Amino acid sequence: MSEQIHDVRLHVNGSVHEVRVPARRLLSDALRHDCGLTGTHVGCEHGVCGACTVLVDGAPMRSCLMLAVSAVDAEITTVEGLTEDDGTPQGRLSPVQQAFSDCHGLQCGFCTPGFLTTITAGLEENPDPTEDEAREMIAGNLCRCTGYQNIVKSVLRAAEINAEADAKSKADAGQERA
Amino acid sequence: MTTKLFGTKVARVEDQRFLRGQGRYVDDLLHDDPRLLHAAVLRSPHAHARITDIDVSDVLDVEGVVAVWTHDDLTDAMAEPLPLLIPHPTLTHGRTQYALAKDEVNHVGEAIAFVVAVDRYVAEDAVARIRVTYEHLEPVVGIDAARAATRLVHDDVPGNVGARMEQENGDARAAIADAPHTLVLDLDIERSACTPMEGRGTVARWDPDTSRLTVWSSTQTSTGVRGCVAAKLGLDLAKVDVITPDVGGGFGVKVVHPWPEELLVPLAAKTLGRPVKFTEDRREHFISSAHERAQQHHVEVGFDDAGRVLGLNVEFWHDHGAYTPYGLIVPIITSTQLLGPYKPLNYRVVFESLYTNTVIVTPYRGAGRPQGCFVMERTMDAIAAYLGKDRTEVRSANFIQPDEFPYEHGLIFQDGRELTYDSGDYPASLEKLKALVGWDDFEDFRAEMAAQGRRVGIGLACYVEGTGVGPYEGAHVHVETSGKVKVATGLTTQGQGHQTAFAQIVADTLGVRFEDVEITTGDTRKMPYAVGTFASRAAVMSGSAIHLAALRAKEKALRIAAEALEAAEEDLEIVDGVVSVRGTDASIDLGTVAVLSNPLRYAFDEASKAATQFSVGDPGKPPVAEDDEPGLEGKDFYSPPRSTFANGMHAVIVETDPDTAEITILKYAVVHDCGHLINPMIVEGQIHGGVAQGVGGALYERMAYDESGQLLNASFMDFLMPYASEVPTSIDIDHLETPSPLNPLGIKGAGEAGVIPSAAVFAAAIEDAEGFPITAMPISPSELYALRLSHADPEETS
Numbered sequence: 024m025s026e027q028i029h030d031v032r033l034h035v036n037g038s039v040h041e042v043r044v045p046a047r048r049l050l051s052d053a054l055r056h057d058c059g060l061t062g063t064h065v066g067c068e069h070g071v072c073g074a075c076t077v078l079v080d081g082a083p084m085r086s087c088l089m090l091a092v093s094a095v096d097a098e099i100t101t102v103e104g105l106t107e108d109d110g111t112p113q114g115r116l117s118p119v120q121q122a123f124s125d126c127h128g129l130q131c132g133f134c135t136p137g138f139l140t141t142i143t144a145g146l147e148e149n150p151d152p153t154e155d156e157a158r159e160m161i162a163g164n165l166c167r168c169t170g171y172q173n174i175v176k177s178v179l180r181a182a183e184i185n186a187e188a189d190a191k192s193k194a195d196a197g198q199e200r201a
Numbered sequence: 202m203t204t205k206l207f208g209t210k211v212a213r214v215e216d217q218r219f220l221r222g223q224g225r226y227v228d229d230l231l232h233d234d235p236r237l238l239h240a241a242v243l244r245s246p247h248a249h250a251r252i253t254d255i256d257v258s259d260v261l262d263v264e265g266v267v268a269v270w271t272h273d274d275l276t277d278a279m280a281e282p283l284p285l286l287i288p289h290p291t292l293t294h295g296r297t298q299y300a301l302a303k304d305e306v307n308h309v310g311e312a313i314a315f316v317v318a319v320d321r322y323v324a325e326d327a328v329a330r331i332r333v334t335y336e337h338l339e340p341v342v343g344i345d346a347a348r349a350a351t352r353l354v355h356d357d358v359p360g361n362v363g364a365r366m367e368q369e370n371g372d373a374r375a376a377i378a379d380a381p382h383t384l385v386l387d388l389d390i391e392r393s394a395c396t397p398m399e400g401r402g403t404v405a406r407w408d409p410d411t412s413r414l415t416v417w418s419s420t421q422t423s424t425g426v427r428g429c430v431a432a433k434l435g436l437d438l439a440k441v442d443v444i445t446p447d448v449g450g451g452f453g454v455k456v457v458h459p460w461p462e463e464l465l466v467p468l469a470a471k472t473l474g475r476p477v478k479f480t481e482d483r484r485e486h487f488i489s490s491a492h493e494r495a496q497q498h499h500v501e502v503g504f505d506d507a508g509r510v511l512g513l514n515v516e517f518w519h520d521h522g523a524y525t526p527y528g529l530i531v532p533i534i535t536s537t538q539l540l541g542p543y544k545p546l547n548y549r550v551v552f553e554s555l556y557t558n559t560v561i562v563t564p565y566r567g568a569g570r571p572q573g574c575f576v577m578e579r580t581m582d583a584i585a586a587y588l589g590k591d592r593t594e595v596r597s598a599n600f601i602q603p604d605e606f607p608y609e610h611g612l613i614f615q616d617g618r619e620l621t622y623d624s625g626d627y628p629a630s631l632e633k634l635k636a637l638v639g640w641d642d643f644e645d646f647r648a649e650m651a652a653q654g655r656r657v658g659i660g661l662a663c664y665v666e667g668t669g670v671g672p673y674e675g676a677h678v679h680v681e682t683s684g685k686v687k688v689a690t691g692l693t694t695q696g697q698g699h700q701t702a703f704a705q706i707v708a709d710t711l712g713v714r715f716e717d718v719e720i721t722t723g724d725t726r727k728m729p730y731a732v733g734t735f736a737s738r739a740a741v742m743s744g745s746a747i748h749l750a751a752l753r754a755k756e757k758a759l760r761i762a763a764e765a766l767e768a769a770e771e772d773l774e775i776v777d778g779v780v781s782v783r784g785t786d787a788s789i790d791l792g793t794v795a796v797l798s799n800p801l802r803y804a805f806d807e808a809s810k811a812a813t814q815f816s817v818g819d820p821g822k823p824p825v826a827e828d829d830e831p832g833l834e835g836k837d838f839y840s841p842p843r844s845t846f847a848n849g850m851h852a853v854i855v856e857t858d859p860d861t862a863e864i865t866i867l868k869y870a871v872v873h874d875c876g877h878l879i880n881p882m883i884v885e886g887q888i889h890g891g892v893a894q895g896v897g898g899a900l901y902e903r904m905a906y907d908e909s910g911q912l913l914n915a916s917f918m919d920f921l922m923p924y925a926s927e928v929p930t931s932i933d934i935d936h937l938e939t940p941s942p943l944n945p946l947g948i949k950g951a952g953e954a955g956v957i958p959s960a961a962v963f964a965a966a967i968e969d970a971e972g973f974p975i976t977a978m979p980i981s982p983s984e985l986y987a988l989r990l991s992h993a994d995p996e997e998t999s
C-alpha cells in the first residue's frame with residue numbers, strides 16, 4: 024500500500040516552500056512539519072479551537088480543515104509572518120502582537136497564534152471595534168488560560184496602536200507637504 | 202537604587218517568543234530530523250472487556266511502519282503495572298494500569314498497542330489494522346453503579362471500594378443530636394477536566410555515542426518522569442535527562458506520570474535507535490488522560506440560633522475512575538479543605554473512593570476543593586435560609602478570627618501534615634467583597650429588575666486553599682563572567698509566567714538588572730532535585746528557593762568584592778549588577794567578581810586574563826580556600842514545615858431568563874488573599890483563567906458517559922468549553938495581602954484560586970434568583986427549566 028505523493032508549492036510569509044506530501048496531509052501539518060513553521064498550533068484538529076488559524080489570501084482559515092494540496096495557489100500568512108520589518112533580524116512586533124504583550128493577553132501561548140491571525144484579519148475589516156465587537160471577533164477561538172478578558176482588551180489596544188500609527192503617518196505626511 | 206520589581210506589573214519575558222511563534226512546545230521538537238519516527242496508540246473501544254487475542258500480523262505490511270508493541274512484547278519492569286505514585290494506608294485496594302493492557306481493559310481509551318511509523322498518518326493506518334478479540338464485561342459507570350456494586354470493575358476489589366477514610370475532630374454526631382437545629386443535604390457534582398489547549402506529548406532520543414537517553418515531555422514534573430523512565434527501562438538515573446519545553450497549559454492533568462506513552466516512546470527510541478515522538482490528539486486527551494470532580498455528598502449539620510455550626514458530619518463518595526495512580530489526593534483535599542474559613546465545633550468526614558469503568562481521576566485545578574467548597578457553602582446558605590438570616594451573617598458567625606492564627610483544625614492534610622492555617626483575615630475579606638459586589642444594595646437592584654420583568658440572584662462563596670505544599674524545591678543561581686545571571690529551578694512551567702516572576706525575585710535579591718536574568722525550569726540536567734508544579738506551589742516553593750539561592754550568591758559576591766575593593770562587606774551594595782562601596786566611587790562589576798571567584802590556569806578572553814594564577818590570589822594560600830568553591834554561584838533549597846493557606850471569596854450576580862432559563866452573568870467579583878504578590882498582572886491573569894474554567898465547570902462542562910461507558914462528548918464540538926462569549930465580560934478583583942509567615946517572601950499560591958468557588962457561587966446565585974434549592978452542579982438551562990417545573994405550584998401549572 025503506497026500513497027500518491029504530490030509536489031506542492033506553498034507560498035508562506037513571502038517565501039516559497041516546495042513540499043512533497045500525500046493528498047491527505049493537512050495544511051496545519053504541512054506548515055508545521057514540512058515547512059518547519061511550528062508557530063501554528065494544533066489544539067483539536069476538528070476545526071473548533073482556532074489555534075491553527077492562518078491567513079489564506081488575507082482571510083482567517085483553520086489550517087487543520089484544509090489540505091496542503093488545496094493551498095497551492097494561495098498566499099499564506101502564519102504567526103511567524105506577522106512581525107514587521109524594522110531592519111532587525113527579529114523584526115518588530117505587529118500592533119496586534121504588541122497589544123497582547125501590553126495587555127497580558129496570553130499565558131501559555133498555545134492558543135495565541137490563532138488569536139493573533141484572527142484579530143489581524145478582524146481589524147482589517149473593522150479597524151475600530153467596540154468592546155462587544157472585539158469580543159465577537161475572537162468568539163470562535165478557544166483559550167483555556169486567560170479567561171479572554173485580556174484578549175478582548177488586546178483587540179481594543181491593537182486598534183488603538185493602529186490608530187496612533189495612522190495619525191502619526193498622516194501628521195508626518197502633512198509635515199512633509201508643509 | 203534599583204527599583205524594586207517584586208510587587209510590580211513587569212511585562213512577561215516569555216511573551217516575546219510566544220508572540221513571534223518561536224515557542225518550543227514538545228510537538229515542535231526535532232521536526233527537521235529526518236530520522237524522527239511517530240507513534241500512535243490503539244485504544245480500547247470498550248469500557249470493560251477481557252482481551253482474548255491481539256493480532257498484529259497485518260500491521261507490518263503497511264509501508265512506513267517500523268514497529269509495534271503489545272503487552273506481550275514488554276519485559277521486566279515495563280511489563281509490570283505502572284507505579285502507584287502516592288500510596289496511602291487507607292488506600293487498601295489501589296490498582297494501576299499497565300503501559301499496554303494485559304488481559305483486561307477497564308475504560309474506553311485504555312492503551313492496548315503502540316505503533317511506530319514514519320509519520321502519524323501511517324501509524325494511525327496501522328493501528329486501524331490491529332485486530333483485537335474482546336470478551337465483553339458489564340461496565341460500572343457512575344457513582345450510583347459503583348456504590349450498588351452489583352458489578353465489579355476489578356474482580357479482587359469488593360464493593361468497588363478502593364479506599365475508605367475517616368477523620369473526626371470532636372464528636373460531630375453527638376453535637377448534631379444535641380443541636381437546636383439540624384439540616385440534611387444531598388449534593389452532587391459531575392465530572393469535568395483540565396483540557397489544556399496542548400495535549401500530552403513525549404519525544405525521546407537515544408544517543409548511542411554517549412549511551413544517554415533524552416526525553417522531552419509536556420509533563421508538570423520532569424524529575425518525576427525521569428525517575429520513572431529510568432526505573433522502567435532499567436537505566437541508571439544518570440543516563441536519563443528529562444526536559445520540559447514550553448507547555449501549552451497543564452491545570453493538573455500533566456502532573457500524572459508516567460503516562461504509558463512517556464515510557465513507550467523512550468523504549469521505542471532506545472530499541473530502534475531513532476528519535477520517536479508521540480503527540481496526543483484531542484479525542485485521546487478526552488478518553489485517555491484524566492478527569493476530575495465527580496462526587497456525591499450527604500451532609501448533616503447541627504447549628505444554633507446564630508447559625509454557628511456545632512456539628513458537621515459529611516459522608517461522600519468519590520469516583521476515581523478505573524485506576525488510582527495518584528492515590529487519594531483529590532478526596533483527601535475535599536475532606537479537609539471543605540472546612541474553608543470556618544471552624545465547626547465538631548467535624549466528621551468519611552469518604553469512599555470508588556472504581557468505575559471510566560477515565561482515571563486525578564487533580565484538576567482546584568483538586569477536590571471546588572467540591573468541598575460547594576458542599577460547605579451550600580450548607581451555609583441552607584442554614585441562612587432556614588434561620589431567615591443574611592447569608593453573610595451566618596458565614597461571619599463561623600469564621601476563624603484573625604487573632605486565632607495559626608489555627609489548628611485537628612485533621613491531617615494532603616501532605617501528611619497537620620491541617621494548620623498560617624494566616625488570613627476572613628472578616629476583612631468579606632467586607633471587601635460585600636463592597637465590591639454591592640451586596641447591601643442588591644435588594645434594590647432586584648426590585649428594579651423585577652419591575653422590568655427580569656429575574657436576578659446574587660451568591661457568594663468563600664474558600665481557603667492549602668498552597669505551596671512540600672516537600673521541597675531548589676534553585677541554582679550562577680553569575681557568569683559577563684554579569685549575566687543564569688538561574689535554574691527544577692519545577693516546570695505551563696504558562697504561569699515563571700520566567701518573569703522568578704527573574705523579578707532574582708533581580709531584587711541579588712541586585713542585578715531584570716534583563717540580565719535568565720530562568721530555566723524543568724530541565725533535570727540543570728536541577729536534578731525537584732518535585733513539580735501543582736497545588737499552587739511554584740511561586741511559594743521555587744520562588745522561595747530562588748530567593749535563598751540568590752542570597753547565597755550575593756553573600757559570596759560581597760565577600761569577594763570586599764577583598765577586591767579593600768572595604769568592609771557591610772559597606773557594600775549591589776545595584777544593577779555593580780558592587781560599590783556606599784558613598785564612594787569605588788566599584789566592581791558583578792561579572793568581574795565572577796572572574797575573581799574562579800582562579801584559572803588558562804585565559805580564554807580578556808576577562809579571564811584577570812583571573813589566571815599569575816594575576817590573582819595570595820601565593821601563600823591555596824587558590825580555592827578549603828571551605829569554598831570556585832565560581833560565583835548560589836544553591837539552596839526551600840522546604841517548609843507545612844502548606845501555606847491562601848483564601849478568597851467570590852460573588853456573582855446572575856440573571857435567569859424567565860422563559861428559556863438561560864443563565865447570564867451580570868457581575869463577578871473576587872477578593873483574593875495570596876499574601877504578597879510578586880507580579881499582580883500575572884496573579885490577576887491566573888484569577889481570570891480560573892474563573893473562566895469555573896464558569897465552564899458550573900454551567901457548561903461535563904463528561905457525558907452513557908451506560909456502556911462511552912464518552913459521548915469527547916471533542917471540542919460537544920464538550921462545551923467556554924468561549925469569550927460565555928465568560929464574565931469583566932471581573933472586579935480586590936486583593937488583601939496577609940503575608941505567610943512560613944516563607945521568606947510572605948507569599949502564598951494563586952494558581953487555583955479562581956476556580957475553587959465557582960460551582961458554589963453559581964449555585965447560590967441561581968438559587969437566589971429562582972427560590973428553590975440548587976443541589977447539583979453543573980446546571981444547564983434545560984436542567985434549570987426542569988427544576989422550575991418540578992418546583993412549580995401544581996395549581997399554577999394545571
Ligand code: FES
Pocket residue numbers: 064065066067068069070071072073074075076085086087088
Ligand atoms: S486545531 Fe484547527 S481548529 Fe483546532
Ligand code: FES
Pocket residue numbers: 129130131132133134135165166167168169398449450696
Ligand atoms: S494562553 Fe494558554 S490556551 Fe490561551
